[in-house]
Amino acid sequence: MSTASPSPAAPYRIPSSLALAARQFPRHRLALVGFVCLLAICLAAALAPWVAPYDPVQIKLGSKLKPPSWEHWLGTDHFGRDVFSRLIWGGRTSLSVGALVVAFAFTIGVPLGLASGYFGGRVDNLLMRLVDAFLTFPPLLLAVALVGLLGPDIQNVMLAIGLVQAPILARVVRGSTLAVREDVYVTAARALGARPTRIVLSHILRNVMSPIVVQLTVVFAAAVIAEASLSFLGFGTQPPQPSWGRDMSEARRFLADAPWMFMAPTGIIMLCVLSINFLGDGLRDALDPRAWRTRRRLADGEG
Amino acid sequence: MPLLSVRNLTTRFATDRGVVRAVSGVSFDLEEGEVLGLVGESGSGKSVTALSIMRLVPEPPGRVTADAIEFDGLDLMRLSEAEAREIRGARMAMVFQDPMRSLNPVLTIGRQTTEVLRRHQKLDGKAARRRAIELLEMVGIPMAERRLGAYPHQFSGGMRQRVMIAMALSCNPRLLIADEATTALDVTIQAQIIDLVKRLQRDRGTAVIWISHDLGVVAGLCDRVNVMYAGTVVESGPIRRLFHRPGHGYTVGLMGSTPRVDGAAAHRLTPIEGLPPNLIDPITLCPFLPRCRVAVAACHERPPAPRQFAAGHWAACFADLVR
Amino acid sequence: MGRYIARRLIQVPLVLVVVSLMTFLITRATPGDPVQIMLGMQTSKEAAEAMRKEFNLDRSLPEQYVLWLGKVVSGDLGRSIRLNDPVTTLLAERLPVSLQLAAAGMAFALLVSIPLGVAAALRRNSWIDYLCTGYTVAGFAIPNFGLALILIYVFSIRLDWLPITGIGTAEQLSGGVWTYVKPFIIPAIALGMLQTAILTRLLRSSMIDVLSQDYMRTARAKGLMPATVVVVHALKNAMIPFVTMAAIQFGYMIGIQVTIEYIFAVPGMGSAVLNAVVNRDFPVIQGFTLVIAAFFLFANILADLLYALLDPRIRY
DSSP states (O other), X not given: OOOOOOOTTSOOOXXXXXXXXXXHHHHHHHHHHHHHHHHHHHXXXXXXXXXXXXXXXXXXXXXXXXXXXXXXXXXXXXXXOBHHHHHHHHHHHHHHHHXXXXXXXXXXXXXXXXXXXXXXXXXXXXXHHHHHHHHHSOHHHHXXXXXXXXXXXXXXXXXXXXXXXXXXXXXXXXXXXXXXXXXXXXXXXXXXXXOHHHIIIIIIHHXXXXXXXXXXXHHHHHHHHHHHHHHHTTSSSOTTSOOHHHHHHHHXXXXXXXXXXXXXXXXXXXXXXXXXXXXXXXXXXXXXXXXHHHHHHHHTTOO | OXXXXXXXXXXXXXXXXXXXXXXXXXXXXXXXXOXXXXXXXXXXXXHXXXXXXXXXXXXXXXXXXXXXXXXXXXXXXXXXXXXXXXXBTTTEEEEOSOHHHHSOTTSOHHHHHHHHHHHHSOOOHHHHHHHHHHHHHHTTOTTHHHHTTOOGGGXXXXXXXXXXXXXXXXXXXXXXXXXXXXTTSOHHXXXXXXXXXXXXXXXXXXXXXXXXXXXXXXXXXXXXXXXXXXXXXXXXXXXXXXXXXXXXXXXXXXXXXXXXTTSOEEEOOOOOOSOXXXXXXXXOSOTTGGGOXXXXXXXXXXXXXXEEEETTEEEOOSSOOOO | OHHHXXXXXXXXXXXXXXXXXXXXXXXXXXXXXXXXXXXXXXXXXXXXXXXXXXXXXXXXXXXXXXXHHHHHHTTOOOBOTTTOSBHHHHHHHHHHHHHHHHHHHHHHHHHHHHHHHHHHHHTTTSHHHHHHHXXXXXXXXXXXXXXXXXXXXXXXIISOOSOSOOTTOHHHHHSOHHHHHGGGHHHHHHHXXXXXXXXXXXXXXXXXXXXXXXXXXXXXXXXXXXXXIIIXXXXXXXXXXXXXXXXXXXXXXXXXXXXXXXHHTOOSHHHHHHHHHHHTOHHHHHHHHHHHHHHHHHHHHHHHHHHHHXXXXXXX
């Protein structure tokens, strides 16, 4: 861990190439750890009926507000429900909202971004002003307004978060498309008389896929936090259904007596978002040709 | 006693692939008021030599060792960083290659010129300003007073290099190191800057180390030349002798001339084929051997030792180029 | 420069019209009748009709919008259906609270991000750099309400150092400086955490970038003191993107306080919108979103201005 520079008195040892490689490695190791953690959370949520040790909604007042023990790994809440089981079941909502928002943002944001970036001019101007207007709304307030007015079911939650995330994705895609558009091969394809749709789909989309994939991890992380925030404010999942955000809201009343009630969902949200972010960083490094070049240049001892 | 005396200077850098020996075992002397050229291809260790003397090599990843670097009665290797700061910019100063990027874009020319004076000569704001105007006028910047408030991007490349020179000379340094100071400039501007340095050097008796890969510039300016290759000085000598009687295969290649048996030189541009060696790998024989056109049998057996041809002219080469 | 700013300012009303149109459509296209929520089920038809008439709810949607817009231009944001107060009065109560909270959050973000980002860039791969990375990674991952609960648990419940509520209350305004600052500490940290992470990461990377520039070598070659080299030569350059981002984030922070206001019972703009949504209080929703959006837009223009002010190379 420590790579403190040698003190002036100590004989100078230049780090071996292995040591330098080891310094680079943690990023990718973290990406792997992130992937494994995320996979574990997803699997647990998907297999909740078999994995969760208790029923997440059944009230057992006899065993309420019990601290973590062998019986209840993360303790119980004010209705005697097992916190660990509620985390596992709650993951279903969070992760499926995350996945739905990713799908929504992809289907709306990518075509908009591609069209805006490829056609430019008026189309671009109109679409980007619309995106600007959307981004002027504070995202959480927009989501609160939409869910509050439409009603708190999962489609509305997904829609409310997706409407915030799609324009951001569109802007990212537009930027990358603009950069790719002028590349030689696109000009060449156009000169050969290819139809715009063909150029966009076969040439540009393939080349802007990496920033899209990376941005989608950002969208997923933002969606998980946004869903939790909505539920925390009472606009998402309704009780008694388990939900990370909602359970934290309930836990506020028992901060002093049952701190595990808020710590467990906070921890799982952090773990989830950290995992996604590490995975995203790893993907960014792996997919970015510029990063390869930088790495090679460093290896050549330049700069 | 020489003004600057470098003995066995070695500078290494730690990189992902291993340790790069950018400079290995460089030794030379510089007399007061002398102009020394340091020539060689990029990556030959010229700039790193200069930065090592200035104590500007970042450590880590760099590491500078030397038996001694004596300057103006001081052993630079023994100075603390704080002591080195007192020398830098005052007794020795440096001008860098790219005047476009060597000036701070968000500070005014006035601020950047006066800060050296305030730091080393302890001038107050007004005195520093007056002196800065003098200096800028000295390096040929018209209406200097009005330009103190300007930013670097409002100046042309040649003007910026003049500012750099004014800053370097502001504390009357005994040694000026110019690292490719004219490379980034147009040919006409180059000539102006060289004339300026020549004039200031003569007026003030400043010693100069002029780093360049352009032999023409070096020929017009320097008294003596060190030819560097792969981190070592392969040949050193007075400028005229070295030009007429190059003693190293690399110097010959660098001058783009092929020696003939009768001693005359056919002047045509012949770029040296191949690439300089990788400085991570250990070098046992002559580093220039793979690219050398005049190699003899001994070159493949052992590393060449310096051979003296005349007073102050030597080369580390087995080939009998000098008669 | 002046022309550029003028052009940006002209765009503000246009964007605001789009924003208000969107808010209008969202509020009116969704189910829920404010009058019914307000008066309850047992009211007489006549009373409900009278109220609808009073708030122009009986007119067609385009008419309603035009009427509302016409009044906004003259500075009248309408009246709250639920509280019957002018929206501008509510704003006058709520806006200062939100601004103070945002300022407190930004103060925390600046206080942490500047030293941390600079130190991490100067000592790369040292413990401080790892601390910086760990801090930013955590800052991006923790939801602000989760952090708020942790801070309350540790500093209010366990240690009993800081109060949980008290922002925007009377005694807070009449007491001394410490009475004023105390209730802000936990909300400011929780609110500013994400901004701290964003700003620290930005400053670290722009500082690293600046430190590798040629002019930094020039500065060291001049023999300047390390503090001068870092503060005058490096920080002045690295601060350009940092200050710009801080301005943008400040505009943003007014709109993301909802959860924090909810936890700490802060009478700010976010919780006002929250209540208005629940009660279908259309004028409040529209008025407040308009003001929040305007803040965001002005913060962006301010960011551009600061950029031009700090970087002599920029001329619009």
